[in-house]
Amino acid sequence: MKFTDGYWRLREGIEAHCPAEAYRILPEADSLTVYAPVRRIERRGDLTDGTVLTVRCSSPLPGVIGVEITHFDGGPARGPELALCADTATDVQVRVDDESATLTSGSLSVRFARGDTWRMDFLADGRVLTGSGANAMAYIVADGRSYVREQLDLDVGHHVYGLGERFGPLVRNGQSVDVWNEDGGTSTEQAYKNVPFCLTDAGYGVFVHHSGRVSFEVGSEAVARTQFSVEGQKLTYYVIHGPTPKEILRRLTALTGRPARLPAWSYGLWLSTSFTTSYDEETVTSFIDGMAQRELPLSVFHFDCFWMREWQWCDFAWDPRTFPDPDGMLARLKARGLRICLWINPYIAQRSPLFAEGRERGFLLRRPNGDVWQWDRWQPGLAVVDFTDPAARDWFAGHLGALLDQGVDCFKTDFGERIPLEVEYFDGSDPERMHNHYAYLYNQVVFELLEKRRGRGEAVLFARAASAGAQRFPVHWSGDCEASFAGMAQSLRGGLSLGLCGFGYWSHDIGGFIGRPDPAVFKRWIAFGLLSSHSRLHGGWSYRVPWEFDEEAVDVLRAFTRLKMRLMPYLGRIAEEAHTEGLPMMRPMVLEFPDDPACAHLDTQYMLGDSLLVAPVFSADGRVRYYVPEGRWTSLLTSTTVEGPRWVEERHGFDSLPVLVRPGAVVPLGAVDDRPDYDHAAGDTLRIHPGSGSTVTRIISADGRPAAVFTVDRSESRTRVTADRPVDGWSVLLVGAALPSTVRGAEAEAVADGVLLRARTGTVTVEAVG
Structure with missing residues (x-):
């Protein structure tokens, strides 16, 4: 959100109150509090009125400093807020002298200048990382609404990344981003997964601890500052020191939670019925038979929406017209060694038998007048489950538990973004702050049920919506992408951006979701998809079995699926790093090579773990241009070498793409190529x-x-x-x-x-x- 009209003026209807000095400093054993009036105090008369901001600094873990900016503190606590994982009793050192007041936690310090001007700096190893100077921090009134804003210095040559799964350029500099979940596809500025965290290549990251809308202006409104603001009277954020991007992610995920460990079978190939296609057990069996006959390894079969009767999503009941014997069908599929995934969402259509039950028991979100909130989008008379009610959580999980009893292994937790504001929650949560956080609660309910029933390390989702902390409940996939090379590139950028926010695993619809891909798009996407952490064939209005395109697609799918299965000893190690360290399996080049300036903007290639460089081909004719960092790199597929640093232009057939092994790396290849769980x-x-x-x-x-x-x-x-x-x-x-x-x-x-x-x-x- 922008507040200024150029450098000199505020926009019409806006008042900004910025700290003028650190007038009173209160050091304590575990914190440092600064009282900052918005005008200089020169005589006693200046103390009788006027705005004072309270800035309290503390530390939840070494190398992380929290800043809480408060104007009025008399209102009720407005939840929900993400519960942080870090210990709140971290030792800090507080020092106050005539020139400054400093709080130090591990390698990071925050320092307030004492004197005639306002200045708050964050330092590491004696070097200023960033800071908040004159007219940066502010309490703002805009058209009668209150906001708290912060601006941190953005130095020359420094780049900002993150803010969730964003589909535009990887570097956020120059962008305006509202952290607000929307069901907007992958080709716009909207995103399904919004996280108020930005990572820099300047040695620090910033996490805004706010569940509602957070508005970022990254080198946009003020081109030398990263700005973030929230509506209300208080803003809390954490500066996270690295100095490397990897160390920043380790500390971020120690604060907000690390991804769960996933079962080995989840890394195999997933095949879906697709969305609106016609299917029954005969269709499903024909797909599975076709995969087996063509020696295409398959690990998971997914049933999308129409496993349930139309207009009754969700009632969690198999459509008896299409699946008259679901128990027998599931037993037959599982006898073939397959895992089963079912599509669900957190909405209850009016025609669902569960609607009346949910209405009577108070499990559905209600308007302030007591009516169940409903609309006709997606499903007629749709209502939304209130996951703040423990009884509603148990009710929802109970229906999923019955499906687990049938033999279902996991769920695709779709939707969860279009959460209304004009509602009341069971626990009194603020609807604006719940809008994003709803995705966390929804996926938490399903993931924890799977952990309880299947055991830790066996639970897995295919989730679309996410908010801060939701990396704890993997896997997440990119959502509705166009079936084109542009859609493929958008998906990759979104996944790399999400990985820089602590999400360790990520997937996408191979071939794209919207439209039927050209065979060239489908085959190029296969190579990219099987060199992603998780791999799923899924589409919107057409099947995604490879023989629907051409026989070469069958060969391409076989080759890359078998390559991924042989890579499982390597993938298992980097997956464990995602779980224990918060490092993504698919890594932007800047994460592995932060000191190589050529890597800062790269978003059409990535590192799969620390040792494999992957450059997907975004053209039908196979032409690809990619960057190779310093050293002699070796093709995993051909053993030819490339000497870096330099840009490389090549042409690849559909059975190939650049997959280069880092100089000096040791890559283990397994002996099995037809399954991941060996x-x-x-x-x-x-x-x-x-x-x-x-x-x-x-x-x-x-x-x-x-x-x-x-x-x-x-x-x-x-x-x-x-x-x-x-x-x-x-x-x-x-x-x-x-x-x-x-x-x-x-x-x-x-x-x-x-x-x-x-x-x-x-x-x-x-x-x-x-």
Whole structure:
């Protein structure tokens, strides 16, 4: 939201009250409070009236400082607010002298200047990261409504990222962003997943602890400042030190929650009925048979909306006209080794048998006059479940539990963005603040039910809406994207942006949702989709089985699905990093290479974990242009090398795309290529790429425990690989190497990619000399 008319003036109808000085300072053991009048206090008469802002600083964890700006504090607490995960008893150091007042938490300090001007700076290692100066912080009255605004300095060459899943350019500089969930597709400024957190490449991030609308002006209204404002009398935000972007994300997710660990089967290929297509058990079986006949590995089958009767979404009952024997059908599907996903949403149509029950028991949102809130969009007479009522939560979860009893494994938690404001909640929540937070409660109810019934590490969603903290309930997918190369690129930008807000896993509709993709779009999207954390074939008005497009699409899907299955030992490790550290599996280049200025704006390529660079092809003719950072990178698919730093232009067939291995990386490939849930340590081949030094590669089991740890020590003349425990039948591939003169502990042979060393069973040491 913009308040100024250029540099000198405020917009008509706006008053701004900005701190003039740190007049009174109150140091305490765990906090520092500053009383800041909006005019200089020069004589006693200046103390009799006027606005004073109270600025209280504290720390929930080391390296994170919270700032609470308050004008009037007499109103009731307006919830909901996200419950933070961090310990509130972090040790801080508070120092006050004649020149300044400082609170320090770990590596980060906040310092208030004492004197004739207002200045609040955030420092790390003696360097100012950012700060709030004259006319930055403000209490504002605009057309009779109150707002609190903050502006933090944005220095030359610094870039801002994040603010949820946004589909435009990755760098937010110059953008106006309202953090407000909308069902707007992937091709506009609206977003399904809004998070009031921005990450910078200047050593810090900022999380605004506010569940309602937060308005950001990132180098837009004031081009040298990042501005954020909320309606009301109070604003709370946290400055999070890094100094690296990865460390910022680790601290952010320690504050707001880390993604749950996901089951190994969820990383396999998901196939959907699609949205409005006609289907029954015969159709579903024909799809599954077709996949099996073509040797296309399939892990999950998803039933979209019309598994229920029309106009009754949601009643959680199979449409008996189409599925007369759901129990038998599910048993037959599960006998084929498939997991089952069902589409749901948090809305109850008037024709649903659950509507009257929900109305009578008070489980549906009501207008202030007591009527159930309803409208005719999406479903006739639609109402919304009130998840602030514990009984309503249990009621909703109970119907899902009956589906779990039938054999359903997970749910696609669709919708949850169009949450009305003219309603009253059971717990008295403020509707404006609940609008975004509703997505958190909705997904929490379903995810916690799955954890309770299936166990931790087995729960998984396919969720569209999200707000701050909702990364705890994965997976999230991009929503309704266009079936075009532009839609594919929009989806990628959204996923990379979301990953910079603490969301560890992310997916999208392979081929796009809106419209029927051209075969070239579909085949290019397959490669991108199978090199994403989670992979789903889904569309709006047409099926997404590959033979609906052409036979080459079948071959492309087979090749990339099998590649992903073999990559599971590698993906398992980076998935564990998402769970334990809050680092996304799909990473913008700037996250891995923050010191390379060429990576700052890159949003059409990404790192899959720390070792694989992926550049999706956004053209039918296969032309692609991508950037390679410093060092000698090796193609995972062809073992050709590229020397960086430089831009590369190539042309790829539908069975290929740039997938480059980072210099010196060790990438484990599994021995199984037809399913994701296998022993990731047995039969591995460690692809060791040229480099020096020591590398530790962990193979993670499905429950997060190390299944094996391989240590690779390299010098110019020797490569030694050691397993920490007996491992069955593993191999080493020295990529690009010549046959060595001496090998101990393995048999060596020259292969097209380099030298293959077949290790003996047990804990062994391989030593190659020469």
